[in-house]
Amino acid sequence: MTQKRLENRCLIYNYGRLSRFEHLHSRFEIVAPTSGRILARMDGKEYALVPGDMLVVFPGVPHSYDPAESSEGFMLTFHSEMLGDLGQSMMEVLPAQPVVHLCAHDRDVAYCFERLTEMSGSRVDEPLAQAYLTLLFIRLTDALKLQKADPAASKELLYLAMQYMSQNLSQPLSIRQTAHELGVNSYYLSHVLNERLHMGFRAYLNALRIERARRYLRVTTWSVEEVAAACGFLTLRTFDRVFLELCGCTPRDFRKSTAVGRDAAPAPRSRD
16 A cells, blocks of 8 residues: 655644653644643653643653543644744753743733644644744743753663654564664663563554554544554554554544544654
């Protein structure tokens, strides 16, 4: 099957469930609850989010969300190009304070965020979204308390393993091959994953693939078979089984419950 490669630098949608598995990606991510509470874990720290709060996750930062309490809200994910000339400089820093309250800043912050969330559930107007995102980040620069990123942090084995797996989800992956690419033996990599993530290689890989599949099912018009292939599942039967185990429903039922209509956004590029 030939996979479609469609441009999509920005995704905006309503979430009903967030990933409890630690992961990282090359996109920026903004999470803003409108109901319920979220406990976010990011780079070893915890942040409690309530309606009105906005969490900004920078690329390459490991993060997860506590699903203990149901929550609904908005999720925005986008590549650095969506910040225009500001994008490159933002890739070289990290926020010391990644949680901001929308009403605690000048009105441009709340206005830009409101305009962005109005695009939820439909094809994103990227030029307009880029303008809003750029102004949003300019206004939040001081609040985020941006600091120069530490290059040494990206050398840690767990970070490298998570990054490699995330970037190669659509390919056949094994712990032996992954360990070889990272220059360690598979026994040591297995130990690190179990020690830090409390799950084995295969369980974590499946969790990452299902999280990406959930996004594709929500915001693309790909068939279930295409989603399965794009997320690295060799057979539809395996995809259905793993999806049911982790989500409690089939991929088709999940898509029905989160359908956004015929104008669903096209699939994001596989560089996430």
